Amino acid sequence: MSHDANTGSAGKTGGFSLGRLLHSPLALPLIGLITVSVLMGLASDNFFSLNNIMNVLRQVSVVGILAVGMSFVILTGGIDLSVGAVMALVGTLSAGMMVNMGLPAPVALLVGLLIGLGIGLANGVLVAWGRMPAIIVTLATMGMARGLGLIYSGGYPISGIPSWISWFGVGRVGVVPVPVIVMVLIYAVAWVLLQRTAFGRHVYALGGNETAARLSGVKTQRVKLAVYGISGLTSALAAVILTGRLMSGQPNAGQGFELDAIAAVVLGGTAISGGRGLILGTLIGAVLLGILNNGLNLMGINPYLQDVIKGAIILLAIYIGREWR
């Protein structure tokens, strides 16, 4: 085994080579992705059309963006169950600010981003300084964000937002949908943060051994604050895309998306206990999930059966990949 094969945290990516790739923690997620793609391609003619590929990527974008923040959080050994609810709340409030309060749309979107960031930071404060378990903190904020969104909107979706906002959801640059571009940009920023900055190393260190990180002088509480803040921010960014796709603020959107995002992260080879994993793996994991949904739909499989098949494929993919963890 080569030296940095198992690191997962190091992500030494100077120059690509096949051998290197095969020993990287991305190998298994990639193999999973390719296998599932080929299977879907065989089962359905439309699968490999450019059109459908863009279609899959566009569908993936919302969960894909949520999964970025989730990756940061999981790498530190935490979890964020509130992402879907925060996304719905931010979307609802942004739409409300445009429609009911008459704020200019860009301002409303920006305030939305700040709200997402704020909720994320609140989670971070509770986890870092309140020393409470992340799963409970974010479970509680998940319920609270859902409730607030419903209270604000009275349970109705909020429509009537400026039509140009649909650009975020359905616009294209060339053949590439705008949400896909946004997603890729967010992944690029995340990659740089994790692999090329001290903050990124501290994220991994926290997940590897929090006590050791703290005793050696890493500001563990600030790192935690930051990762939950990032997760709140990516939830808000996902809300912008979703609002563009749905052309309305939906207080009940995104239910269960937290589990999809977690699945994407873990399918991408990140250890659920933190400390090991690559952000590119998360992207692969998200696309893999998207392909499963899309492919099973394309094949016209009974929707109930889809759940069963999806579960089985996820198990299989993780089983094959388990050596790498």
Place this chain on the structure above:
Amino acid sequence: MSHDANTGSAGKTGGFSLGRLLHSPLALPLIGLITVSVLMGLASDNFFSLNNIMNVLRQVSVVGILAVGMSFVILTGGIDLSVGAVMALVGTLSAGMMVNMGLPAPVALLVGLLIGLGIGLANGVLVAWGRMPAIIVTLATMGMARGLGLIYSGGYPISGIPSWISWFGVGRVGVVPVPVIVMVLIYAVAWVLLQRTAFGRHVYALGGNETAARLSGVKTQRVKLAVYGISGLTSALAAVILTGRLMSGQPNAGQGFELDAIAAVVLGGTAISGGRGLILGTLIGAVLLGILNNGLNLMGINPYLQDVIKGAIILLAIYIGREWR
């Protein structure tokens, strides 16, 4: 601080005394329970009626039973997201066996228990021998169990089961509802298992330090198999109660119950990372959650607002209790 204040695992409970209780890991959950009860009692006249107390306990029973299996799993450092779905599947299949296949009800219920146990054991095999992360394994089996239940029933609930089965859901012995008695019995068995048998010590050991436990000769894989099996079994037992309450097999039942069960366990003072916690704490946590739901309903609070208040109270309870963890 007294010696066994923080044990959490040992649960030395020879003779009760106030001082002892105050230093036990149960103190905080109990204080939380009492505080919330008093608040609810002040806000609503009916709260402290015997009738309502039994009402709350009956409502708690299903999640309370799920939380027993969840406690075992979490104590080993794992998690079981499939409990709600397994409960729904078992309920649906049992009802189906009675109604469609004409099996005698006791046989159908027994087969249901075996199915629950079987799914739990399957989770255990995948986690222990497959060395896959529990969160993903049980997320996948959750989806699969849901799908199977819907496929089997075609999406329709299955009704027409023998009417005596309602005894499990609404029967009473004296003033005490049957589901409450069942729940208490299950907790008693769990307490003995955890505190008075070698298996129980091994469950704690696994959550404390898996490598060390393995090196000491604990058969870690078998222990894992057992805890997931127990969780499957308690899910199936919860299904019996639920079937009695709903008088039908409901493939959609129990969505989100996994999160309620986790919340009960953690509110009860068990560390989400495993190794520390008492089963009695889980009972307290489950009752606390039940009281929150009941009390907020009794006060006639707007349902949207209930989510927000519930989240806030959970945060508060955990915040106060965090020193004990």
Place this chain on the structure above:
Amino acid sequence: QDKLKIGMTFQELNNPYFVSMQEALNEAAASLGADVVVTDAGHDVAKQISDVEDMLQQNIDILLLNPTDSAGIEAAVHAAKAAGVTVVAVDANANGPVDTFVGSKNRDAGYMSCKYLGEALEGKGEVAILDGIPVVPILQRVEGCKAALEEFPEITLVDTQNGRQDRSVALGVVENMIQSKPNLAGIFSVNDGGAMGALAAIQGSGKDIKLTSVDGAPEAVQAIAAGGPFIETTAQFPRDQVRVGLAMALAQKWGARVVPKEVPIDVMVVDAENAAEFSW
């Protein structure tokens, strides 16, 4: 002290359909000077039973029951009757000794929508059904729809997928549907929530696919009025359901002995022609 207390338990409250029901209930109760307690089961029958039990602790006089599941809620109906409460099922029926059931003709709704769709397609082409959460009213709509489609021999039902009545889920599902069925000409959605997602997907694809649905939600009516792929929704009358339901319950409380067991509420086709005037 002898103020009338009305409890209503909803299967969900994050759907405009039920929210408007709740609004009508509040208005009606205010005019009676009655207290209202409302709970949201979030599609969970077990929680709904608990909600009813909690309401009984509060000594309600009338229970308006919008069951998540007809069979599962039976225990709550028995409990309520045992406590001497008048029980009226609204929108979907419940098993057990319910005093009255007030609800839409769901089968008719599905039938009318799909009939409209078939006619709009001039009796031929590929259509798909966007299904929802498997509960009786939804299943009845699908049944009605299929019955209507069978009247058009040249129409083929090529796909059924589940959008879970959720706009974002339906959006993705319909996008995929359109990819896999390039000749798709029409979609029937079991409710307007799913239909709005389907509409976004159809518009995104730029294809000419006609869409019909059930409910009559404000957003859907607006979209129909604006023209485009969304051509029809078979409207229900949620506010009227509650009003009629409450009236039935009051009648019984006042001693009426021949309250009807079932009051079916008609449904109505809303299309581009009458959309402008329609609202719940």
Place this chain on the structure above:
Amino acid sequence: MLELKGIRKSFGKIEVLHGVDMEVRAGEVHALLGENGAGKSTLMKILCGIIQPSEGTIRIEGTERHFADYDQAIAAGVGIVFQEFSLIPYLDAVENMFLAREIRGRFGTLDRKAMRARAAEIMRQLAVDVALDVPVHRLSVAEQQFVEIAKALSLNARILVLDEPTATLTPSEVEHLFKVMRELRRQGVAIIFISHHLEEIFEICDRITVLRDGEFIASCAVPDVDNDRLVEMMVGRRIENNFPPKPAPSTASVVVEVEEVQLKKGGPVSRFSLRKGEILGFAGLVGSGRTETVLAMLGAYPAARCKVKVDGVEKRFRGPDEGLAHGIGLLPESRKEQGLITSFSILQNVSLNNYGKYRKNHWFIDLKKELAATETAMAQVRVKAQGPHARVDTLSGGNQQKVVIARWLNHDMQVLIFDEPTRGIDVGAKAEIYALMREFTAKGGAIIMISSELPEVIGMSDRVCVFRSGGIVATVEGDQIDSETIMTHATTGRVEHVA
């Protein structure tokens, strides 16, 4: 009794044991010696079935044995005290000792009374007083070590392996342990003893086996060798004077002044100061509060009272990060739990808290500089590893310790707090590390060195604070620094409570 023959072991492509032979007789204490990374622990894990050899045979009393896991080894009468702890933090000592070997009463439930009695008996044998009902994570490192030893003793093994059991013990506790070892020897138990303290070898061992870089070097009786010969066999060269010469007593300015620190309400209050260019030793028995005092100073331990001045300015540290910002670094006593990110590479561990040093465009890590600096630091402390990208959990215990030391020596600090810095480090590397410590102080740095190794305290410290029951009872300097004075203060001297 026990015979290991031609044991080879490879991890991946790298072979770390190249055909090692070893023979141990009943009723002897057999020392296994070698530098860090020589393969001692690996060999012992093979003996106990924890890892499988690539080649070679194990014979016990003439019959060849294969242990698939530790359980089978235990059944065959082999027990081990691991170099790294293997206790369950939240279980108490009794539960830990009998884990997976519980005594059961009627109905198959636990017989806690019987287990507790047996545990108390073993602890009495060891002549230590360890709280049996407290979760072990609340015990001090030394107490945990005794629980480990007691756990191994409870197995009634005929072959007992002790992998550096004394690394965390103070001399008097080592004596207790030796007493027990002698008793076991008398009963015919074969003991394999690993230690980097050569004087202990001469005190307790009958025969030795030396490994170097995974090669078998020699086996002989203890009386046949002397200290220098032993070192030469291990290291392959001679090591001159262990401790570098001490400089003249420092008159330089005080960098850190701890005006008062009180660990528990009502407990003793300690004060001390640290001058530029000096090494201040902290001596004391296990549990005397040395670790807690330095942690309290940095705000990493909740003390009742704590007042610290850095360069004459009063500071209230809320955690090691604030200490770091003022140039104070901490090397914690337990490398695995507190020092290392085990899933990280050496490189990442060394630069963990030092990214200020390798920045590019202000925000980004300069990977090249990071690599170069790490390689230098690794060479300085002689880390034996496949390279800077090797994961630290594949290193031997001593080499892991060196990585933590390298982290701090690579950092421009003004004060370093070293808690048991040479724990598990071989004689050769020790000298190197001592020299580096002196080099650091010569440049004006100051070191607080907590150590349970008396020779080290005496050989390295310019001044020594002696701790007893939670506070400093005496500070000795110059000629007064000798083992007698220190031990007297540590054990019997009068405790002066400062108000």
